[in-house]
Amino acid sequence: MIFPEKRHLQLPGPTAVPPRVLRAMERPMISHRSPEFAQLVADITADLQWVFCTTHPVYIINGSGTAGLEAAAANTISSGERVLVVVGGSFGRRFAAIYQAFGANVETIEVPPGKAVDPQQVVEALTRHPDTRVVAVTHHETSTGVLHPIEEIAKVVHRHSDALYVVDAISSLGAVPLQTDAWGIDVVVTGSQKALMTPPGLSMIAMNERAQKRMEGSTAPRFYFDLRTYDRSLRNNEQPYTPSISLFFALNEALHMLHEQGLEAIYQRHVQLRDAFRATVRAVGLGLLAEDAIASPTVTAVTPGNRDLDIQQVRKQLANLGVESMDGQDELKGKILRLGHMGYTDALDLLTVAAALEMALIHLGVKGIAGVGVAAAEEVLLHV
């Protein structure tokens, strides 16, 4: 890279943060026990409720996305209770491990990498285990780029059980439609560093009355992640422990930007970017891990397809050109390239990525593709 600060951060997360959001953190510290901070908490909470599509409280935890998942887990079970987790990749597996660490009796539905769970599998598992207390699903499995059918699963969970429905929406919320209240999702977790265009460090958890009632009775050991404490504080627009004040400034500014665009426009942009990038990948002769119908609008997992090349070499060439993507995780390590197109990404960014992908492949000896990937993306972007 000639100019290192010109790096194009197309990761599955953290995503690029808009300059005005970064600048919001230049603001001097304020007291977290001041009326000013309480107003900030009130404003952010209202905006988050809008993004989560909920009227219920949204708790903000100073911690990474995994911290949010742990808070969701530790507040929804007691030791020995049965939890059903959909495992479609590394993050579903992590959610299961967290529930297990807190003493849950975890059943998993194992979904092959790149595939989505069939709601019928959830029905079968609930029928086998009528004592299931929680069904936990990853909305977008960041390790594979697959979107699980969250709305359909909501229906079967509530039809076939009294279980709480807990959704990891860390890399989907604010980019992909998710109607917390309307779909009947009891707990939704997200993080600051994905579609919310904020630096990493905050996790948010929405909880409806059913989940709050469960939380009151849950006996899993917890202190920092005890959301009852956050609930009491939130009634006064406070945070129980010294919050990451600079990140609150940043999140507030980022939420203003989301408001300026509107959720519908944001959802549409992400679909368009996904479709454009998938057209590029196909046009340059690479493969896609997930089928079109289940492909996430936020991250695309690229395979070598029929080309005889090492996809990690493509990733390295892209990085040399200034475009940062990510390797696969766990069983997909070395086998895929994951490119994020969520948050602060627009059509021109996508065309830049398409051009860089052509250049990367040409550097690796692929012929006859100059302009082809860009043309395919333009075709999608022009015909929306």
Added chain:
Amino acid sequence: MIFPEKRHLQLPGPTAVPPRVLRAMERPMISHRSPEFAQLVADITADLQWVFCTTHPVYIINGSGTAGLEAAAANTISSGERVLVVVGGSFGRRFAAIYQAFGANVETIEVPPGKAVDPQQVVEALTRHPDTRVVAVTHHETSTGVLHPIEEIAKVVHRHSDALYVVDAISSLGAVPLQTDAWGIDVVVTGSQKALMTPPGLSMIAMNERAQKRMEGSTAPRFYFDLRTYDRSLRNNEQPYTPSISLFFALNEALHMLHEQGLEAIYQRHVQLRDAFRATVRAVGLGLLAEDAIASPTVTAVTPGNRDLDIQQVRKQLANLGVESMDGQDELKGKILRLGHMGYTDALDLLTVAAALEMALIHLGVKGIAGVGVAAAEEVLLHV
């Protein structure tokens, strides 16, 4: 306040953040899996080891100080094990509550507000309970401004038991001498938002071999706070979960500033500021909660002394003038004013505070003190 951004943040925390540290956060996001971030982790770790006076690993957790305390607790006990906690105020009480939440059999040494624990009390408790596995002490009890005799307690803990010695140094480390290795402290916890002059959101935990060995065998339920995971990541200069990248940039810059001054000069400055402020408080006829010998160089708790006034009215007047201090907590709520003079505070800040305190009292009808508090502070500051 005429200019709200001219506010003087003299809280027990968060403390004022130097402009160059705030500006460090304007840097665009980078990947937390990049060689660049690994270098940042390596640099920060080396600097933290210098501040902690340790050669052992220092784990960085994305979370507030309470998160650091929980990590220390959850990695040093198993359910049912006996823990001895010195409770000299709200933060000692919180440390005990955290150990309790994770199943420890907690014994406390209750110390009256404003007093320090006598190491002999620790000896007696250890003699009564030879099965004690952890002795947990707050170095500076932020709720009272008292410094507990950490070095002396280290000696008796190791002489009279095999217990791990765990110290909460959240509002002392980087301002008050604390020799982790030389004093034989097994676990030391601190936070970013106090003497380290960084925004809140990061907690750091140093652990020696004894503590690491205990951690390996500890069965307390934990996932996000499982320091074994952080230990494995740190071997590659990595963080296990998406870290708060902007706060790492800030911490790195703040640690550079500490280096520029040197630890000895920093310790001396804090003693000088404490002594100057205590001279001011006495000169204007207010009282001090802690005696000189145990008074913290980072925070001073002020009482009405013999003056017939509401100390919270003094705090409000100070706030109107632009100086922010804090109320007491729990049983001290309403009874004291806590003023922080740690981190980014110098002699002129202290004189400003002294003058503001005079003004505040004059507004409340106190007579004959104009210039008196400032003169007393100057006397101290000039004769060091």
